[in-house]
Amino acid sequence: MPRPRSLTRQGIAAAALAVIDRDGLDALTMRTAARELGVATMSLYRYVADRDELEVLVIDHVVADLDLSVPDAGWRERLTVLAGRLRAASCAHRGVVPLLLRHRHTSPAALRWIEATLGVLTEAGFTGRRRVVAQRTLVAFVFGALQNEYYGPLAGAGTAAMAQLSIKDFPVLAATARQARELSPEEEFHDGLAAVLVGLERSGVEEPK
Amino acid sequence: MPRPRSLTRQGIAAAALAVIDRDGLDALTMRTAARELGVATMSLYRYVADRDELEVLVIDHVVADLDLSVPDAGWRERLTVLAGRLRAASCAHRGVVPLLLRHRHTSPAALRWIEATLGVLTEAGFTGRRRVVAQRTLVAFVFGALQNEYYGPLAGAGTAAMAQLSIKDFPVLAATARQARELSPEEEFHDGLAAVLVGLERSGVEEPK
DNA sequence: CGCGTAGGTGTACAACGTACATCTACGGTT
DNA sequence: AACCGTAGATGTACGTTGTACACCTACGCG
Structure with missing residues (x-):
C-alpha cells in the first residue's frame, strides 16, 4: 500500500554481477553492490536476508537464461x-x-x-x-x-x-x-x-x- | 641466534585443526588459533605469512599422513x-x-x-x-x-x-x-x-x- | 487532505585480518 | 659472569566487513 519498491531482485543481481565482472569476486560487498545501484547499503536488506542470499541471487542470474x-x-x-x-x-x-x-x-x-x-x-x-x-x-x-x-x-x-x-x-x-x-x-x-x-x-x- | 622459536608449524596446524573440529570452520580465526596455542594473535605471523598460509598448513596436516x-x-x-x-x-x-x-x-x-x-x-x-x-x-x-x-x-x-x-x-x-x-x-x-x-x-x- | 505502513537510510557495533612499534629473552662473545 | 645484538613475542590500532536497530519519508488509500 505505501511507497512502492524502487529496486528489483533482478536489478540487484545484475549490479552485483557487474561489480564481480569489473573488480573481481573479492570486491563484492554489501556496500559496493549498493553503491553500484545508487542506494544506501542497508537498502539491500529489504530485498535479501543476508549476503548469502545475495550470492544466490547472483548465480541465479547467471544461470537463469541457460538454454x-x-x-x-x-x-x-x-x-x-x-x-x-x-x-x-x-x-x-x-x-x-x-x-x-x-x-x-x-x-x-x-x-x-x-x-x-x-x-x-x-x-x-x-x-x-x-x-x-x-x-x-x-x-x-x-x-x-x-x-x-x-x-x-x-x-x-x-x-x-x-x-x-x-x-x-x-x-x-x-x-x-x-x-x-x-x-x-x-x-x-x-x-x-x-x-x-x-x-x-x-x-x-x-x-x- | 637469539630466542629459539616456541612453536612449530606442525603444532600450529594441529591447533587450528582442533578449533575446526571442535567449533567448525567458521570458528577458525587468527585469534582463536592463537588462543588455542596460548600465545598472542600476532605471534602466528612469525610462522605464517597470512591466513591463507595457515589454511594450507591445516590441510597439509590433514593430508600429510595419508598412506x-x-x-x-x-x-x-x-x-x-x-x-x-x-x-x-x-x-x-x-x-x-x-x-x-x-x-x-x-x-x-x-x-x-x-x-x-x-x-x-x-x-x-x-x-x-x-x-x-x-x-x-x-x-x-x-x-x-x-x-x-x-x-x-x-x-x-x-x-x-x-x-x-x-x-x-x-x-x-x-x-x-x-x-x-x-x-x-x-x-x-x-x-x-x-x-x-x-x-x-x-x-x-x-x-x- | 491526512495517515498508516512499509521502503529507505544513518549510525553504530562486533569481529575480522594484519601493519607497526615495542618489549623481551636467549646464544654467543668477551 | 656480564653483556649485547637479534629475532621471537606481543599490545595497540586501523581499515573493512556484515548487519542490528532506530529513525525518517513518501506514497496509496480513506
Whole structure:
C-alpha cells in the first residue's frame, strides 16, 4: 500500500554481477553492490536476508537464461551440450565460479539445470539407484572440472609454478604439468566428460536395483 | 641466534585443526588459533605469512599422513584405494573440506597424493595427453564428490529440503532426491568412481597423442 | 487532505585480518 | 659472569566487513 519498491531482485543481481565482472569476486560487498545501484547499503536488506542470499541471487542470474533444450541426439551428446552450456555461462563470468560451487544446490536456476540433466538420464533409461549415482557423478565431475579450471588452470600460472617448483619432489607431476599446458580447457573438459559418460553407460547395468 | 622459536608449524596446524573440529570452520580465526596455542594473535605471523598460509598448513596436516602405498592389484583398484583414503581423511575432519578444495594445488601433501595417482596411471600405460585428461578427470570427480557431500549431502537436510520444496517445479529431481536418501555416501562415492575409472579405461585409446 | 505502513537510510557495533612499534629473552662473545 | 645484538613475542590500532536497530519519508488509500 505505501511507497512502492524502487529496486528489483533482478536489478540487484545484475549490479552485483557487474561489480564481480569489473573488480573481481573479492570486491563484492554489501556496500559496493549498493553503491553500484545508487542506494544506501542497508537498502539491500529489504530485498535479501543476508549476503548469502545475495550470492544466490547472483548465480541465479547467471544461470537463469541457460538454454535447457536438448538436441535431437543420443543422451551422451545431450548431456554434453547441457554441460557445455553451463560451463560457457560460468566462463563468461569467471568470478562467480566459487559462488556457483557453493550455492549449486540452493539456486533455483541451478536446480533447473540439474532437473534437465535428470530428464535426459531418465529418457535414456536410467532409473532408481543407477540414476542417482549417474546424476551425482555427473554433477561431481562438472563442478569439479570448473573448480579445476578456476583454482588450478592448466595453461595459467598454476601449472607454470607447478612445472618449475616441483621437478625434483614430483617428477611425474612436473612432467604432466608441462604436457598439460598444450591442452586447452575446452578439450580437457570435453574429453573428461566423454570418459565419464562412457563410464556411466557401462556401469551398473548388471545391478538393476 | 637469539630466542629459539616456541612453536612449530606442525603444532600450529594441529591447533587450528582442533578449533575446526571442535567449533567448525567458521570458528577458525587468527585469534582463536592463537588462543588455542596460548600465545598472542600476532605471534602466528612469525610462522605464517597470512591466513591463507595457515589454511594450507591445516590441510597439509590433514593430508600429510595419508598412506600412499598401493595394493598389489589392477590400476583401477589402486586408484580406488588412494581416492578412498583421501576421502576418509576429509570425512574425519569434515570442516576442512572447503579448505581442501581451495588449496589442493598448493598443499605439498595434496600434491604428493596427486603424484601418487599419476604414478598409478603411468604404470597403467597412460601417457601424454591421455594421462593429463585422466588425471584431471579423476581429480575433478574426487573433489567434486567431496563438495557434493559437503554442500548437498544425500541423506541430510539437503535432500530433505529438496525432496519437499520442489515436488511440483522439479518432479524428477524430487523423486530422485527421495530415492537418494537410501544411498550411503560411501556407496555413492564408490559407484561413481567406478564408473569414472571404467570410462577412463575405454576412452582415448584410439587417439595415441 | 491526512495517515498508516512499509521502503529507505544513518549510525553504530562486533569481529575480522594484519601493519607497526615495542618489549623481551636467549646464544654467543668477551 | 656480564653483556649485547637479534629475532621471537606481543599490545595497540586501523581499515573493512556484515548487519542490528532506530529513525525518517513518501506514497496509496480513506
